[in-house]
Amino acid sequence: MTNSISDIPQARVLLVTGSNTTEAHPVLALQMKKAVRQNGAKLILIDPRRIGLADFAYLHLRQKPGTDVAIYNAMAHVIIEEGLTNDDFIAARTENFDALKEAVRDWTPQRAAAISGVPAAQIVEAARLYATSGASAIFWAMGITQHTTGTDNVKVLANLAMMTGNVGRPGTGVNPLRGQNNVQGACDLGGLPNVFPGYQAVTSVDARHKFAEAWGVPYEKMNDHVGLTVTEMMNGALHGTVKAIFIMGENPMLSDPNLSHVKEALEAVEFLAVQDIFLNETGRMADVVLPAVSFAEKGGTFTNTERRVQLIRPALPTPGNARPDWQIITDIANRLEADWSYADEAEIFAEMAALTPQYAGMSHARLEQDGLQWPCPTSEHPGTAVLHAGTFARGKGLFQAVNYVTPAEEVDDDYPYILSTGRILFHWHGGTMSRRSPGLDAIAPEAEVEIHPDDGEQLGIAHGDLVQVSSRRGQVVAAARLTRRSPAGTVFMTFHYAEAATNLLTIDAVDPTAKIPEYKVCAVKVEALPVPRQQ
């Protein structure tokens, strides 16, 4: 997030898109509800599904999945045509506006309406509201990014924020909501194939010198090319170029797209090691499994969606012979050529903070009270609540012209429904944690597929019937939930249930830049199962 959770109630307009906030980020959603109910802010919801936030929305635009670029280009068109741009901000803080103007000239609301199914009048009203409130904030999650056009979707949202000057002040901003508890930190600390900690590029000579020196490695030994992303690793394993895979705390056999393909890939490698707290679907395929500990049995830090670095503290003894992940990694390193001797997590933090500019002023001692939001460059710096207040990271904000392209797989006669995937309130990701809580699992014990009642009637499917959902890649069985939440023609499933692994169906087509898979759109068919369900 460019902004902070605590400044959400200052927004006059909230544009929430591709985020089922009340279920996936419920406590952050409380601040959105506060903005609407207590402070009179207007919520523009742009989402195909009638999710919980729809009850709080002033406007709900229900687009056909995968047509986001068309809608946001048309909103930009309206804002420019009606003279609602913030020209001072554009002149002082941005560049390339003329190219954007040219690119959206033909993107009339009528053209976007024909593609997205959203009435043109709603697009116009959303554009006017967003541009004229004085403080408009955009929020999104995987509904924007998990598309082959994920990067484009983010660019068109950034265009809207910049052309209206809705950046750099409380109650504004472009705010992606991070899913996992520490996905922000895993990115910040270099858990990505293209960057060292602090987003310093592995292709940079200076960065390689800096880390070679800090780590005591000869400069020539530093690898100078970008490594593989998750999806590329699986392809590499299948093609024989990746021979050994080590996995810490992830379960690609449930969370990756096109699972049959992942299974073949993990079977193909010569060596697979998995470090986790449970023997999950991926661990069962491994040659070696290393028992690690949960958040309640170790110390360290997580970084949340507003860039706040916060402590976790050990509360329980480690179970059996399990050990904290950092000790396991250290032991493996020392059995290779390393000579690491970290006394505790605070000492590791000190080393990484010294190499990571955004974290440079932080220490475990400073995080004790309330954590700190990065960037925090010095030991006196109070942290940063709002990014891009005076300038953007690259200097001037760059407008980018984006053209609309269709999703990788469109519906046809054989696979006539769009499948979109996501989460529900009661479970988490692959279900490893939440499905072991009997209270949560009792509320949502089985995989369901949301089907619009009109589609249910056409298919001869009643509420609660077991149905088979199939794509070109696989099939799963789930219980039909007839509901108007999903629009007719679109079905929705979660990926929480290993016994009905939705990612057997999903497509491994990825965004060309971010390499994120298109979980939100693939083509499926839905069939009633002839067998009665077992009680």
Place this chain on the structure above:
Amino acid sequence: MLQADQVVPTTCPYCGVGCQIDLHIKDGMIFRVNGRFDNHVNHGNLCVKGRFGYDYVHAPDRLRQPLIRANRSDELAPTDWDIALNTVANRLRHARDTYGPDSIAILTSAKCTNEENYLLQKLTRAILGTNSVDHCARL
């Protein structure tokens, strides 16, 4: 009312909001969790997972012992740390020295700490010599 032996302030392990919580511990078990008020994130609030979703910590099927097998057709069997760690180190070294550093791929974790992510990418880059380290940020 049940009295805690210990109340430990920490951060919720579920989503990216990072709610601040108190774990109430009695006889080595988490028996109550409440949201903390003294912060800028959750102001005492929690969702249903953050308040009640901790049984997994005490689940009987938690991994307590390293497991190993010589062949994929065998069952995984308990082993000791030395054998497990030596096997991992030797097999990674073998892949690196035989096929080159880029024959190794590492998945780090959005569920693990910053410190652990830092160390695993350091192992990947400084010792194994590849940049093929990624995690589920995209998933």
